[in-house]
Amino acid sequence: MELIIHSGTVITMKDGRVIRDGAVVVEGQAIVDVGETSEILRKYPRGYERINARGKVVVPGLINTHQHAAMSLLRGYADDLPLQEWLEKWIWPIEGHMTAHDIYVGALLTAVESALGGTTTVNTMYHYTPDENEAKAFVDVGLRAVVGHVCFSWRKEGDKNALEDLAKNWHNKADGLVRVSVDPHAPYTVDPEYMRELKELCGELNEKYGSEKAPIIWHVHVAETSDEPEKIRRAFNKNLKGGVMEYLDSLGVLDSRVVAAHCVALTDNDIAVMKLRGVKASHNPISNLKLASGISPVPKMLEQGVTVSLGTDSPCSNNSADMFEVMKVAALLHKGVNRNPTLISAAQVLNMATVEGARALSWDSEIGSIEVGKKADLAIIGFVKPHLCPVHNEVSHLVYAAKATDVETVIVNGKIVVENRQLKTVKGERVMKMAEKAKTRLLERLKSNVK
Amino acid sequence: MELIIHSGTVITMKDGRVIRDGAVVVEGQAIVDVGETSEILRKYPRGYERINARGKVVVPGLINTHQHAAMSLLRGYADDLPLQEWLEKWIWPIEGHMTAHDIYVGALLTAVESALGGTTTVNTMYHYTPDENEAKAFVDVGLRAVVGHVCFSWRKEGDKNALEDLAKNWHNKADGLVRVSVDPHAPYTVDPEYMRELKELCGELNEKYGSEKAPIIWHVHVAETSDEPEKIRRAFNKNLKGGVMEYLDSLGVLDSRVVAAHCVALTDNDIAVMKLRGVKASHNPISNLKLASGISPVPKMLEQGVTVSLGTDSPCSNNSADMFEVMKVAALLHKGVNRNPTLISAAQVLNMATVEGARALSWDSEIGSIEVGKKADLAIIGFVKPHLCPVHNEVSHLVYAAKATDVETVIVNGKIVVENRQLKTVKGERVMKMAEKAKTRLLERLKSNVK
Numbered sequence: 013m014e015l016i017i018h019s020g021t022v023i024t025m026k027d028g029r030v031i032r033d034g035a036v037v038v039e040g041q042a043i044v045d046v047g048e049t050s051e052i053l054r055k056y057p058r059g060y061e062r063i064n065a066r067g068k069v070v071v072p073g074l075i076n077t078h079q080h081a082a083m084s085l086l087r088g089y090a091d092d093l094p095l096q097e098w099l100e101k102w103i104w105p106i107e108g109h110m111t112a113h114d115i116y117v118g119a120l121l122t123a124v125e126s127a128l129g130g131t132t133t134v135n136t137m138y139h140y141t142p143d144e145n146e147a148k149a150f151v152d153v154g155l156r157a158v159v160g161h162v163c164f165s166w167r168k169e170g171d172k173n174a175l176e177d178l179a180k181n182w183h184n185k186a187d188g189l190v191r192v193s194v195d196p197h198a199p200y201t202v203d204p205e206y207m208r209e210l211k212e213l214c215g216e217l218n219e220k221y222g223s224e225k226a227p228i229i230w231h232v233h234v235a236e237t238s239d240e241p242e243k244i245r246r247a248f249n250k251n252l253k254g255g256v257m258e259y260l261d262s263l264g265v266l267d268s269r270v271v272a273a274h275c276v277a278l279t280d281n282d283i284a285v286m287k288l289r290g291v292k293a294s295h296n297p298i299s300n301l302k303l304a305s306g307i308s309p310v311p312k313m314l315e316q317g318v319t320v321s322l323g324t325d326s327p328c329s330n331n332s333a334d335m336f337e338v339m340k341v342a343a344l345l346h347k348g349v350n351r352n353p354t355l356i357s358a359a360q361v362l363n364m365a366t367v368e369g370a371r372a373l374s375w376d377s378e379i380g381s382i383e384v385g386k387k388a389d390l391a392i393i394g395f396v397k398p399h400l401c402p403v404h405n406e407v408s409h410l411v412y413a414a415k416a417t418d419v420e421t422v423i424v425n426g427k428i429v430v431e432n433r434q435l436k437t438v439k440g441e442r443v444m445k446m447a448e449k450a451k452t453r454l455l456e457r458l459k460s461n462v463k
Numbered sequence: 464m465e466l467i468i469h470s471g472t473v474i475t476m477k478d479g480r481v482i483r484d485g486a487v488v489v490e491g492q493a494i495v496d497v498g499e500t501s502e503i504l505r506k507y508p509r510g511y512e513r514i515n516a517r518g519k520v521v522v523p524g525l526i527n528t529h530q531h532a533a534m535s536l537l538r539g540y541a542d543d544l545p546l547q548e549w550l551e552k553w554i555w556p557i558e559g560h561m562t563a564h565d566i567y568v569g570a571l572l573t574a575v576e577s578a579l580g581g582t583t584t585v586n587t588m589y590h591y592t593p594d595e596n597e598a599k600a601f602v603d604v605g606l607r608a609v610v611g612h613v614c615f616s617w618r619k620e621g622d623k624n625a626l627e628d629l630a631k632n633w634h635n636k637a638d639g640l641v642r643v644s645v646d647p648h649a650p651y652t653v654d655p656e657y658m659r660e661l662k663e664l665c666g667e668l669n670e671k672y673g674s675e676k677a678p679i680i681w682h683v684h685v686a687e688t689s690d691e692p693e694k695i696r697r698a699f700n701k702n703l704k705g706g707v708m709e710y711l712d713s714l715g716v717l718d719s720r721v722v723a724a725h726c727v728a729l730t731d732n733d734i735a736v737m738k739l740r741g742v743k744a745s746h747n748p749i750s751n752l753k754l755a756s757g758i759s760p761v762p763k764m765l766e767q768g769v770t771v772s773l774g775t776d777s778p779c780s781n782n783s784a785d786m787f788e789v790m791k792v793a794a795l796l797h798k799g800v801n802r803n804p805t806l807i808s809a810a811q812v813l814n815m816a817t818v819e820g821a822r823a824l825s826w827d828s829e830i831g832s833i834e835v836g837k838k839a840d841l842a843i844i845g846f847v848k849p850h851l852c853p854v855h856n857e858v859s860h861l862v863y864a865a866k867a868t869d870v871e872t873v874i875v876n877g878k879i880v881v882e883n884r885q886l887k888t889v890k891g892e893r894v895m896k897m898a899e900k901a902k903t904r905l906l907e908r909l910k911s912n913v914k
């Protein structure tokens with residue numbers, strides 16, 4: 013596809029460059045030029061499809077670094093409950109009845125919601141199933157995704173086969189839209205030995221299917237709650253000397269290809285370890301508040317130079333896949349709890365949702381900013397709206413005032429996925445019907461206890 | 464107007480009644496019947512305009528109990544700054560250049576944004592100006608409002624005249640859409656003597672223009688930050704023995720017609736005083752976080768039986784007039800900071816945004832719930848959206864997943880103000896152009912220091 017988006021405010025997220033009457037030129041999957049509209053239209057006089065972005069803002073597609081996409085079928089199924097009751101009486105029993113088709117449909121719905129909200133890349137951790145799965149769902153919608161398979165000590169053999177199958181069939185597939193990750197669930201559900209094995213397996217899979225430019229990464233929940241050391245002690249009879257990140261480091265599993273979701277209960281040493289090893293954080297403020305997990309020390313991590321990206325977490329603990337909401341809450345929360353209104357500026361938050369998101373997924377050579385040579389993952393946001401009026405500062409508006417529904421057009425890998433709020437790849441109505449039907453059947457199976 | 468809204472899920476907010484295939488009948492300004500669609504359509508076979516709400520949810524219009532509506536012209540003008548610098552170097556200087564026309568246009572824009580987001584009543588505190596003002600703006604958009612005039616010790620005479628004028632011209636006017644309030648700015652900007660005078664003046668104005676059913680209320684910032692006692696000491700050489708609410712009580716100004724905005728830095732005694740006097744709280748979680756004011760003890764107030772309603776605060780400290788965002792953040796925040804995921808359920812939050820909002824404004828005999836005899840203030844929300852799919856629980860979705868932009872139709876006082884997301888009363892495009900123009904001129908006046 014050859015396309016020029018012109019006459020918009022282009023927020024490149026590269027060296028703070030904002031082009032007021034700006035244009036972006038796309039050829040095939042890539043961005044081939046960025047500049048002022050007058051100059052670009054002189055250089056490319058004809059032949060390119062054009063999108064007039066007057067009154068709109070063009071940003072890199074948002075990057076959601078922590079999801080469990082399939083769980084959208086459970087959105088609003090159980091809220092406001094104590095954590096263990098929520099998990100043990102509500103979430104785990106119903107998840108036990110989810111089929112491969114449910115996983116596909118749930119992920120499809122999340123992909124649709126994400127696309128309509130300007131999110132172009134999603135890092136999702138769920139159970140891999142060969143026939144229908146999350147990877148297929150994201151490809152069907154035309155979104156970029158890192159798709160993992162979540163691993164637990166209690167099913168090692170199944171996990172290893174699933175990971176091999178996932179990597180072989182999906183890593184760097186679908187025009188490079190999909191990458192794959194190895195996902196140990198958490199330090200309290202994956203024993204130390206298995207944690208090391210999964211690191212080795214990740215290395216082996218990288219040798220077979222990965223590359224320096226397109227690596228298979230590691231995606232793991234770390235320090236979501238402050239009782240994690242106690243949970244590790246109970247599960248594996250292991251007394252931690254320091255924090256959970258230090259413990260993982262003692263296992264030799266941390267490096268720059270690790271995305272650690274949550275990072276709530278971190279010690280200062282944990283943060284130092286993250287910096288030393290290049291571990292990336294996925295901050296999920298909405299989920300952390302809803303599940304009452306605690307508040308991640310984001311300002312400290314940023315101060316120490318740790319990469320902090322943003323995630324929604326699952327549609328069960330959020331209950332949206334809306335990165336605009338996450339940006340706003342991330343900007344608000346740390347100011348409030350630290351009694352400092354200068355912490356985490358709008359510009360920092362937008363950086364976390366784009367550039368740092370790409371870095372977290374080891375995908376920053378291709379996505380995260382609007383620059384020549386990168387993949388064309390773009391969101392065009394309508395700014396002529398009462399709630400975005402008047403315009404003093406576009407970046408402030410993006411973080412504090414814009415809504416996911418302001419996203420009008422979304423381009424992923426050079427292809428238009430959403431145009432004027434209409435999906436071009438799948439039919440939204442059909443996906444919603446599939447999801448309602450899957451939900452109804454799932455509740456029936458749960459009720460009659462048929463798997 | 465005679466209107467039947469039918470075939471929707473009606474969340475009445477009265478005794479927890481949710482009618483799945485429900486209908487609401489409106490005659491003139493009032494709700495005259497509520498029931499199941501089949502029954503209602505049998506009772507009212509013809510003659511009524513009809514709105515088919517299949518796939519939609521009908522709720523009482525949301526009530527925003529703390530705004531400074533005119534300030535939308537400053538949305539995104541200054542963010543992420545230390546509080547005193549923000550106020551003294553940014554907000555106050557530019558506010559000093561705002562004209563009556565700016566106040567009208569700013570309020571018009573906020574009224575438009577509010578209406579499009581399902582908010583039907585706004586309690587706003589700003590400077591009253593006779594010709595163009597906030598009251599006129601809300602009436603022009605067709606929204607319900609409590610419009611105040613903010614009072615400071617340094618301009619007593621001007622304030623008293625403004626209040627008299629405001630009450631005379633606007634209280635219970637425009638088909639009862641507008642009510643008026645007396646708004647002492649805060650305990651540290653209004654000296655004790657003047658605070659008492661304003662209470663007396665409120666009584667006098669009530670005798671002249673108010674009534675038991677439609678009272679002129681009191682709207683004041685209280686305990687927004689923890690240094691308020693120190694500010695009071697510095698301003699008036701007064702050492703508080705307890706909290707700020709206790710101090711106000713010692714002045715004899717508290718009763719059930721007082722809406723106290725923020726209520727962040729409250730002592731247990733302050734909360735007891737609120738309960739005793741019937742003082743209503745307006746909780747503004749987004750603003751409190753953004754300005755790093757602190758976290759209001761909402762669970763404690765609720766536990767003690769204090770009425771807690773919700774507010775956005777100004778478009779400068781939020782930066783939206785979006786009550787859906789406020790609902791979500793209110794539901795999240797107290798869980799997170801108190802490490803208790805059962806605090807402030809979705810149902811409680813929706814109650815705060817409707818029933819308790821009405822109670823806070825002493826307007827609960829007319830608004831806040833869908834019941835026979837109340838005014839027809841309604842929001843119809845489209846639920847066939849990917850981010851609201853599947854539906855397990857409508858109330859959960861309203862608080863945790865719905866967006867202001869899901870609101871399709873809004874009825875205030877029996878009149879359709881928004882229909883299928885189109886404003887019926889004013890032209891949104893025109894209001895936005897007015898606001899951009901007003902902003903540009905305001906910035907020019909600020910730059911050249913011309914008032």
